[in-house]
Amino acid sequence: MTYRGRFAPSPTGPLHFGSLVAAVASYLDARAHDGVWLVRVEDVDTPRSVPGADKLILETLEAFGMVSDEPVLYQSTRTQAYEAALERLTQMGAAYPCSCSRKDAGDGPYPGTCRSGPTEPGRPVSWRVRFDDPPHSETVLGDFVVRRSDGLFSYQLAVVVDDAEQRITHVVRGADLLESTPWQNRLQDLLGYPLPQYRHIPIATNRAGEKLSKQTGAEPVDPHRAVELLRDALRFLDQPEVAGATPHAIFQAAARAWR
Numbered sequence: 001m002t003y004r005g006r007f008a009p010s011p012t013g014p015l016h017f018g019s020l021v022a023a024v025a026s027y028l029d030a031r032a033h034d035g036v037w038l039v040r041v042e043d044v045d046t047p048r049s050v051p052g053a054d055k056l057i058l059e060t061l062e063a064f065g066m067v068s069d070e071p072v073l074y075q076s077t078r079t080q081a082y083e084a085a086l087e088r089l090t091q092m093g094a095a096y097p098c099s100c101s102r103k104d105a106g107d108g109p110y111p112g113t114c115r116s117g118p119t120e121p122g123r124p125v126s127w128r129v130r131f132d133d134p135p136h137s138e139t140v141l142g143d144f145v146v147r148r149s150d151g152l153f154s155y156q157l158a159v160v161v162d163d164a165e166q167r168i169t170h171v172v173r174g175a176d177l178l179e180s181t182p183w184q185n186r187l188q189d190l191l192g193y194p195l196p197q198y199r200h201i202p203i204a205t206n207r208a209g210e211k212l213s214k215q216t217g218a219e220p221v222d223p224h225r226a227v228e229l230l231r232d233a234l235r236f237l238d239q240p241e242v243a244g245a246t247p248h249a250i251f252q253a254a255a256r257a258w259r
Contacts, residue, residue: 003035005170010042011053014220015060018204018212024233026172032258039068044075044158063223065247082153097125109142124149164193175200
Protein backbone atom coordinates (compact mmCIF):
# COMPACT_ATOMS: atom_id res chain seq x y z
CA MET A 1 0.00 0.00 0.00
CA THR A 2 1.33 3.41 -0.99
CA TYR A 3 1.74 5.78 1.94
CA ARG A 4 -0.58 8.76 1.52
CA GLY A 5 -0.37 11.58 4.05
CA ARG A 6 -1.78 15.09 4.20
CA PHE A 7 -1.54 18.51 5.78
CA ALA A 8 -4.90 20.22 6.21
CA PRO A 9 -4.73 23.88 7.31
CA SER A 10 -7.76 26.05 7.95
CA PRO A 11 -7.58 29.38 6.07
CA THR A 12 -8.26 31.54 9.11
CA GLY A 13 -4.98 33.43 8.78
CA PRO A 14 -1.35 33.05 7.71
CA LEU A 15 0.83 30.09 8.62
CA HIS A 16 2.39 30.42 12.09
CA PHE A 17 5.12 28.35 13.76
CA GLY A 18 2.67 25.82 15.24
CA SER A 19 1.12 25.06 11.86
CA LEU A 20 4.58 24.99 10.27
CA VAL A 21 5.62 22.28 12.74
CA ALA A 22 2.56 20.21 11.80
CA ALA A 23 3.28 20.67 8.10
CA VAL A 24 6.94 19.69 8.51
CA ALA A 25 6.08 16.58 10.55
CA SER A 26 3.49 15.35 8.06
CA TYR A 27 5.72 16.16 5.07
CA LEU A 28 8.78 14.43 6.49
CA ASP A 29 6.84 11.35 7.54
CA ALA A 30 5.53 11.02 3.98
CA ARG A 31 8.95 11.56 2.43
CA ALA A 32 10.65 9.15 4.85
CA HIS A 33 8.19 6.46 3.69
CA ASP A 34 8.53 7.33 -0.03
CA GLY A 35 4.90 8.34 0.11
CA VAL A 36 2.51 10.89 -1.32
CA TRP A 37 1.91 14.18 0.52
CA LEU A 38 -1.25 16.19 -0.05
CA VAL A 39 -2.52 19.59 1.04
CA ARG A 40 -6.20 20.04 1.82
CA VAL A 41 -7.72 23.43 2.63
CA GLU A 42 -10.22 22.88 5.45
CA ASP A 43 -12.53 25.78 4.71
CA VAL A 44 -15.76 24.01 5.67
CA ASP A 45 -16.30 26.65 8.39
CA THR A 46 -16.84 29.45 5.89
CA PRO A 47 -17.56 32.27 8.41
CA ARG A 48 -14.08 31.80 9.90
CA SER A 49 -12.27 31.68 6.56
CA VAL A 50 -10.25 34.79 5.73
CA PRO A 51 -10.28 35.80 2.04
CA GLY A 52 -6.87 35.18 0.49
CA ALA A 53 -5.53 33.18 3.44
CA ASP A 54 -5.58 29.93 1.46
CA LYS A 55 -3.39 31.43 -1.29
CA LEU A 56 -1.01 32.89 1.29
CA ILE A 57 -0.70 29.53 3.10
CA LEU A 58 0.04 27.67 -0.13
CA GLU A 59 2.63 30.26 -1.17
CA THR A 60 4.28 30.03 2.25
CA LEU A 61 4.42 26.24 2.12
CA GLU A 62 6.02 26.46 -1.32
CA ALA A 63 8.62 28.91 -0.03
CA PHE A 64 9.48 26.36 2.65
CA GLY A 65 9.86 23.63 0.02
CA MET A 66 6.53 21.86 0.60
CA VAL A 67 4.22 21.46 -2.42
CA SER A 68 1.25 19.11 -2.64
CA ASP A 69 1.85 16.07 -4.84
CA GLU A 70 -1.72 16.28 -6.15
CA PRO A 71 -4.17 19.17 -6.72
CA VAL A 72 -5.20 20.91 -3.50
CA LEU A 73 -8.66 19.85 -2.27
CA TYR A 74 -11.01 22.51 -0.85
CA GLN A 75 -13.66 21.35 1.60
CA SER A 76 -15.99 24.13 0.44
CA THR A 77 -16.42 22.18 -2.81
CA ARG A 78 -17.39 18.97 -1.05
CA THR A 79 -20.86 19.73 0.34
CA GLN A 80 -22.60 17.05 -1.72
CA ALA A 81 -20.25 14.36 -0.40
CA TYR A 82 -20.95 15.42 3.19
CA GLU A 83 -24.70 15.48 2.51
CA ALA A 84 -24.50 11.91 1.20
CA ALA A 85 -22.55 10.72 4.25
CA LEU A 86 -25.03 12.32 6.66
CA GLU A 87 -27.91 10.72 4.77
CA ARG A 88 -26.30 7.30 5.22
CA LEU A 89 -25.77 7.93 8.93
CA THR A 90 -29.38 9.03 9.32
CA GLN A 91 -30.77 6.04 7.46
CA MET A 92 -28.87 3.62 9.68
CA GLY A 93 -30.11 5.38 12.82
CA ALA A 94 -26.68 6.58 13.90
CA ALA A 95 -27.40 10.32 13.49
CA TYR A 96 -30.26 12.26 15.05
CA PRO A 97 -31.52 15.88 15.11
CA CYS A 98 -30.73 17.88 18.24
CA SER A 99 -32.38 21.15 19.26
CA CYS A 100 -29.99 21.88 22.15
CA SER A 101 -28.07 25.13 21.94
CA ARG A 102 -24.43 25.29 22.99
CA LYS A 103 -25.59 26.68 26.32
CA ASP A 104 -28.04 23.79 26.73
CA ALA A 105 -25.38 21.23 25.88
CA GLY A 106 -22.90 22.67 28.39
CA ASP A 107 -19.13 22.42 28.35
CA GLY A 108 -18.90 18.72 29.13
CA PRO A 109 -19.79 15.63 27.08
CA TYR A 110 -23.24 15.84 25.51
CA PRO A 111 -25.59 13.67 27.62
CA GLY A 112 -27.83 12.56 24.75
CA THR A 113 -30.78 14.80 25.66
CA CYS A 114 -32.31 14.66 22.17
CA ARG A 115 -31.61 11.02 21.34
CA SER A 116 -35.34 10.29 21.37
CA GLY A 117 -36.22 13.45 19.44
CA PRO A 118 -35.64 17.22 19.67
CA THR A 119 -36.65 18.54 23.08
CA GLU A 120 -37.34 22.05 21.75
CA PRO A 121 -39.54 21.70 18.63
CA GLY A 122 -39.34 24.69 16.32
CA ARG A 123 -35.69 25.45 17.05
CA PRO A 124 -33.07 25.00 14.30
CA VAL A 125 -31.47 21.60 14.79
CA SER A 126 -27.94 20.31 14.56
CA TRP A 127 -27.24 16.66 13.77
CA ARG A 128 -25.34 14.46 16.19
CA VAL A 129 -23.94 10.95 15.96
CA ARG A 130 -24.43 8.53 18.83
CA PHE A 131 -21.20 7.72 20.62
CA ASP A 132 -21.21 5.30 23.52
CA ASP A 133 -17.97 5.62 25.41
CA PRO A 134 -16.23 2.30 26.06
CA PRO A 135 -16.64 0.85 29.58
CA HIS A 136 -14.06 2.11 32.08
CA SER A 137 -12.94 4.81 29.64
CA GLU A 138 -10.88 7.53 31.32
CA THR A 139 -12.23 10.15 28.92
CA VAL A 140 -15.96 10.61 28.33
CA LEU A 141 -16.69 12.15 24.94
CA GLY A 142 -20.43 11.74 24.33
CA ASP A 143 -22.48 12.25 21.16
CA PHE A 144 -20.91 14.69 18.71
CA VAL A 145 -22.10 17.18 16.10
CA VAL A 146 -21.68 16.36 12.41
CA ARG A 147 -23.82 19.21 11.09
CA ARG A 148 -24.35 22.49 12.90
CA SER A 149 -27.67 24.22 13.39
CA ASP A 150 -26.59 26.87 10.83
CA GLY A 151 -26.33 24.11 8.21
CA LEU A 152 -22.53 23.94 8.06
CA PHE A 153 -20.90 20.53 8.35
CA SER A 154 -18.55 19.87 11.23
CA TYR A 155 -14.84 19.19 11.04
CA GLN A 156 -15.42 15.66 12.34
CA LEU A 157 -17.54 14.55 9.39
CA ALA A 158 -15.72 16.52 6.70
CA VAL A 159 -12.26 15.26 7.63
CA VAL A 160 -13.40 11.62 7.66
CA VAL A 161 -15.16 11.84 4.29
CA ASP A 162 -12.19 13.64 2.72
CA ASP A 163 -9.57 11.27 4.16
CA ALA A 164 -11.50 8.39 2.60
CA GLU A 165 -11.89 10.23 -0.72
CA GLN A 166 -8.17 10.97 -0.88
CA ARG A 167 -7.22 7.46 0.29
CA ILE A 168 -5.21 8.81 3.23
CA THR A 169 -3.30 6.03 5.00
CA HIS A 170 -1.37 8.04 7.61
CA VAL A 171 -2.31 11.17 9.55
CA VAL A 172 0.34 13.19 11.39
CA ARG A 173 -1.18 16.07 13.33
CA GLY A 174 -1.11 17.97 16.60
CA ALA A 175 -1.95 16.38 19.95
CA ASP A 176 -4.80 18.89 20.36
CA LEU A 177 -6.75 16.65 17.93
CA LEU A 178 -6.09 13.46 19.89
CA GLU A 179 -9.57 13.43 21.47
CA SER A 180 -11.18 13.76 18.04
CA THR A 181 -9.71 10.44 16.91
CA PRO A 182 -12.30 8.15 18.60
CA TRP A 183 -15.15 10.19 17.06
CA GLN A 184 -13.51 9.95 13.65
CA ASN A 185 -12.92 6.23 14.08
CA ARG A 186 -16.62 5.86 14.92
CA LEU A 187 -17.59 7.57 11.67
CA GLN A 188 -15.10 5.48 9.70
CA ASP A 189 -16.59 2.30 11.15
CA LEU A 190 -20.16 3.41 10.42
CA LEU A 191 -19.40 4.51 6.86
CA GLY A 192 -17.21 1.51 6.06
CA TYR A 193 -14.06 3.55 5.53
CA PRO A 194 -10.54 2.24 6.25
CA LEU A 195 -8.88 3.63 9.38
CA PRO A 196 -5.68 5.60 8.76
CA GLN A 197 -2.76 5.25 11.13
CA TYR A 198 -2.52 8.27 13.43
CA ARG A 199 0.50 9.96 14.94
CA HIS A 200 0.03 12.97 17.21
CA ILE A 201 2.86 15.42 17.79
CA PRO A 202 3.28 17.94 20.64
CA ILE A 203 1.71 21.33 19.99
CA ALA A 204 3.70 24.54 19.99
CA THR A 205 2.67 27.02 22.69
CA ASN A 206 3.44 30.58 23.68
CA ARG A 207 5.05 31.62 26.96
CA ALA A 208 1.66 31.50 28.68
CA GLY A 209 1.29 27.86 27.70
CA GLU A 210 -1.44 28.62 25.15
CA LYS A 211 -1.54 26.85 21.80
CA LEU A 212 -0.13 29.07 19.04
CA SER A 213 -3.04 30.32 16.98
CA LYS A 214 -4.52 33.43 15.48
CA GLN A 215 -6.58 33.87 18.67
CA THR A 216 -3.45 33.85 20.86
CA GLY A 217 -1.61 36.31 18.63
CA ALA A 218 0.78 33.90 16.90
CA GLU A 219 3.07 35.71 14.45
CA PRO A 220 3.13 34.60 10.79
CA VAL A 221 6.24 32.71 9.73
CA ASP A 222 8.62 34.65 7.52
CA PRO A 223 9.42 32.80 4.24
CA HIS A 224 12.68 34.73 4.03
CA ARG A 225 13.79 32.87 7.18
CA ALA A 226 12.78 29.45 5.83
CA VAL A 227 16.09 27.67 6.56
CA GLU A 228 16.29 29.02 10.10
CA LEU A 229 12.65 28.23 10.89
CA LEU A 230 12.88 24.74 9.41
CA ARG A 231 15.78 24.05 11.75
CA ASP A 232 13.70 25.39 14.65
CA ALA A 233 10.82 23.10 13.66
CA LEU A 234 13.13 20.07 13.53
CA ARG A 235 14.50 20.89 16.97
CA PHE A 236 10.94 21.23 18.29
CA LEU A 237 10.19 17.77 16.85
CA ASP A 238 13.32 16.39 18.59
CA GLN A 239 14.97 15.49 15.28
CA PRO A 240 18.72 15.28 14.62
CA GLU A 241 20.54 18.34 13.36
CA VAL A 242 21.06 18.09 9.60
CA ALA A 243 23.18 19.99 7.10
CA GLY A 244 21.70 21.99 4.25
CA ALA A 245 21.67 25.55 2.96
CA THR A 246 18.23 25.37 1.31
CA PRO A 247 14.84 23.96 2.37
CA HIS A 248 15.17 21.21 -0.26
CA ALA A 249 18.57 20.12 1.09
CA ILE A 250 17.34 20.21 4.68
CA PHE A 251 14.29 18.10 3.86
CA GLN A 252 16.37 15.54 1.97
CA ALA A 253 18.70 15.08 4.94
CA ALA A 254 15.91 15.26 7.52
CA ALA A 255 13.85 12.61 5.73
CA ARG A 256 16.78 10.20 5.87
CA ALA A 257 17.19 10.88 9.60
CA TRP A 258 13.45 11.03 10.45
CA ARG A 259 12.41 9.20 13.58
